[in-house]
Amino acid sequence: MNHSAALPAPLFDDAFESGGAPRPASGGELPALQGLDRAALYARLNENGVAVTEPLLSPEQCEEVISTYENPALFRSTVVMQRHQLGRGTYKYYADPAAVPLVRALREQLYPPLAWMANQWAPLLNERPFPATLDELLAECAANGQTRPTPLILRYGEGDYACLHQDVYGDIVFPLQITVMLTRPGEDFTGGENVFVEQRPRAQSRAVVVRPGLGQAMIFPVRHRPVRGEHGFRRHPMRHGTNAVESGRRTTLGVIFHNAR
Ligand SMILES: O=C(O)CCC(=O)C(=O)O
Numbered sequence: 001m002n003h004s005a006a007l008p009a010p011l012f013d014d015a016f017e018s019g020g021a022p023r024p025a026s027g028g029e030l031p032a033l034q035g036l037d038r039a040a041l042y043a044r045l046n047e048n049g050v051a052v053t054e055p056l057l058s059p060e061q062c063e064e065v066i067s068t069y070e071n072p073a074l075f076r077s078t079v080v081m082q083r084h085q086l087g088r089g090t091y092k093y094y095a096d097p098a099a100v101p102l103v104r105a106l107r108e109q110l111y112p113p114l115a116w117m118a119n120q121w122a123p124l125l126n127e128r129p130f131p132a133t134l135d136e137l138l139a140e141c142a143a144n145g146q147t148r149p150t151p152l153i154l155r156y157g158e159g160d161y162a163c164l165h166q167d168v169y170g171d172i173v174f175p176l177q178i179t180v181m182l183t184r185p186g187e188d189f190t191g192g193e194n195v196f197v198e199q200r201p202r203a204q205s206r207a208v209v210v211r212p213g214l215g216q217a218m219i220f221p222v223r224h225r226p227v228r229g230e231h232g233f234r235r236h237p238m239r240h241g242t243n244a245v246e247s248g249r250r251t252t253l254g255v256i257f258h259n260a261r
């Protein structure tokens, strides 16, 4: 499959308007993003520390992203997690996420609603606001030496897992990231739940377990989230990881918005 030729499609496919046959969902169209309720997701994120979307990718689109795993030309590096004590399993960073239409579409089109959320948080955390578009964020990253793309595909077999971590790759940190489930829980694999741990100042930590369905995305903080305390908002550090897969094979797509040094 040639991933480098296609450009991201507009949100509205004019083939429907002009009476032509709808194109197959393989050019990066994400119709579910039009119905994304950013206010509801933001409310959920603030309640729970993580918000799960409706499916953003169709089963065919999940397959399309999974198929990239087998094409070494698409990746800048492969990490065998057990070699670095990160867990067990393998992940690969896309060399140019913009060359893979669905990854490009997810990163570009989810950025604005997530920047809206990040910019609600910014004053609560005494942090900087973020630009309106992904291109502007990536230009800032580049000016700071953060030029290496961070979107990645992760694959887990039986017994594989990911240790709790934070995806910080430099000084410029966009505060939210997403992970998209590309395989069917309960069918393609069992176990492999997503785990989020929130550290509460002077209190015990809280864990949240999420089981996203096929094509669903989890929106969660990279480093911390603001929580209202008695004297204003406080930072609650958060880390994420993956419970061991019990059987089968599990594949996810991680989209981090800042690039890496
Ligand atoms: O679903 C997973 O295995 C977690 C992936 C992850 O760590 C990420 O997307 O940053």
Ligand SMILES: [Fe+2]
Pocket (backbone or CB within 6 Å): 165, 166, 167, 240, 254
């Ligand atoms: Fe991660």
